[in-house]
Amino acid sequence: MDLTITLDRHSSLPLHQQVYEELRRAILTRRLLPGQKVPSTRALADTLQVSRATITQSYDRLLSEGYLETLVGSGTYVCVQLPDDLLHSTPVAVATNSQPLRVQLSDYGDRLGQTLFALQPSPMQPISFRYGQPALQHFPIALWRKLLSRYCLANSDWLDYGTDFQGYRPLRQAIANYLGRARAVRCHPDQLILTNGTQQALDLVMRLLINPGDRIGIEDPGYLSARRIFHSHGAGIVPIPVDEAGVIVEKLAHLDANSLRLVYVTPSHQFPTGSILSLSRRLELLAWAQQHPCLILEDDYDSEYRYQDRPIPALQGLDQNHSVIYIGTFSKVLFPSLRIGYLVVPPDLVSLFAQAKWLSDRQLPTLEQQVLTEFIEAGHLESHIRKMRSHYDQLRQTLVQALKQHFRERVMIFGEKAGIHVMVKLRTCWSDTEVIERAANVGVGLMSAQLHYFNPCDRGEFIFGYGDLDEAQIVEGIDCLAQVLGT
Ligand SMILES: Cc1ncc(COP(=O)(O)O)c(C=O)c1O
Structure with missing residues (x-):
């Protein structure tokens, strides 16, 4: 042949x-x-x-x-x-x-190619302290299903393209009201752009405001997914250190600050250390932004779960100069696959963001937007958050107590006042990888905080997410961990 x-x-x-x-x-x-x-x-x-x-x-x-x-x-x-x-x-x-x-790849493709990372879920152990995992077993599925079916049958309008480039108007109204009540965010519904979660919100900000080579300040340690998006758009990344009161704003003064286009912060529960940006630092940051040609990108992650003290108003609500772009998401308070998040942008940027969103993926599914509108307006969102706050508070106390009881002076716990994870520094004779391996051998999943640092190295720091565990699992997990790490 x-x-x-x-x-x-x-x-x-x-x-x-x-x-x-x-x-x-x-x-x-x-x-x-x-x-x-x-x-x-x-x-x-x-x-x-x-x-x-x-x-x-x-x-x-x-x-x-x-x-x-x-x-x-x-x-x-x-x-x-x-x-x-x-x-x-x-x-x-x-x-x-x-x-x-x-x-032949684009420059964007090339940059992604240089930093390809495995897109796979973290391996599950029988007890995994995964961060960012809400207690989905407590989500009111029956109520959600009832609303879905009601809106689905009411008419067939939701099948068609939506007519609102910024997202379903009644939902924007409901979110604006909620943000005003819960976070002291001051915005008109027309300043809201509904997005496919925080991830798309960050991506749109990059497309519209950042050119390759522009510099962005980001907390160190800071949210790795945000850093990856910034990098994929060719931004130069400038680390700003964090302490127990959040990002150290005075460090900005030592940078060539005029060259920064954006500063990305997670003030409500700094990721991953969990520190809460103090009111004085918030005001300092806003004052700094006012003097520089730079916007603040506020990712108000974990703001809903605050366990001690009164919540501090969002930067956006304290700002007088339209220098803040605010980002929120329903991934943790409802469920991650809902993929509904939002941007609150200064009025002069609204139409650009609306176009960018429309060009990127048209819109969010209308049916889910209608259901979420009613969910918020009828008070279900806030009552679910209240219920989950006390549930997570219980889990958090159990975790902190178990860690202290087993590891005593060999443990330091950070960020326990808010959120659904804490950062834990463990003093052991093992490297971070060995700690994770030893934990895995007894069926406990742990995640190191290393990757979120600019200079990843062994620090003995781990992110303990507790949102989707129950008290018995937490106690058992820490007990097993203490045994293999030889306390
Ligand atoms: C700092 C931070 N912001 C936002 C999110 C939520 O992202 P998304 O809305 O895309 O699900 C996460 C998820 O873990 C996060 O860690």
Whole structure:
């Protein structure tokens, strides 16, 4: 059989990969027909002047993927029944770190390529202290389902495109009212842009306000996902240290501050240390922003769960100069897959943000926006938050007590006044990786705080999320941990 395969011996793509791709392409383009016999591995190796192992490797992959089949004693054939989708679709090249890409990437793609990270959930252990996990088992599903079905059946308008570029107007009104009551945010509903969570809010801010090379100040340690978005847009990142009163604003004075375009902060419960930005520092930060051509990006993460003292008003509500962009989300107070968050932007930026959102992904699903509107207006949101606050408070106290009881002077706990995680510094004779491994061996999942620092190194600091655990699990988890870490 005459089968032309061209190999590029100077390519960094391994030969077995090239043979595999050539044969697959020949099958998909019907140069090789279903049922047609292909050369033996020995014959093809001779023709191409490569080792037989190279051809065997390519054939094995084609066999396992269903492109080829072997008939015992007869040889290897193109599968008679190729799945339809293989014949009709263009093969998708899956980029892995070991395979150089054959396409020309944009600068954005290049930057992502340089910092590719595994998009996979953190491995689960029987007791995992995962951060950012709300107690989904307490979500009022029956009520949500009732509202969904009521709005679903009321009419069919929700099936169509929405007409509001900024998000469903009644929902914006409900959120603006809620933010005014709960967070002292001062905004008109027309300043709200509804987004697919905080993540999209940050992305839109980058698109509209940041050019590659622009500098952004961010807390150190700080929220890794935010840093990744900033980096993906080519921003230069300037770390600003954090202490027990939040980001150290006076450090801004020592920077070439005029070159900063944005400062990203998490004042309600600094991520990951959990410190709460004091009122004096809030005012200091706003005063600084007023004197510089720089906006404050306030991610009001975890503001709903404050356990001691009265909540401090959001920076946005204290600001007199439209120098704050405020971001909030329903991921933690309701559920993460809802994917509804919001931006409150200064009035002169509203139409730009609305367009950017519309161009990016049109809109959020209307049905969920309608349901959430009623959920807020009927008071269910605030009553759910109240209920969960006392639930999380109980879990938090159990965790703190268990840690102190077992680790005594070898533990320091940060950020326990708010949120659904604490940061814990453990003094042990193990490295951070060893602590995590030892914990995993007894079925306890731990996450290091390392990655959230600009200079990741062993500090013995771990983020203990407790939101989706119960008290018994917390006690058992800390007990197991104490045993393997030899307290
Ligand atoms: C600091 C911070 N902000 C926001 C979020 C929520 O992100 P999203 O609204 O995209 O779910 C998280 C999630 O863990 C977070 O840690």
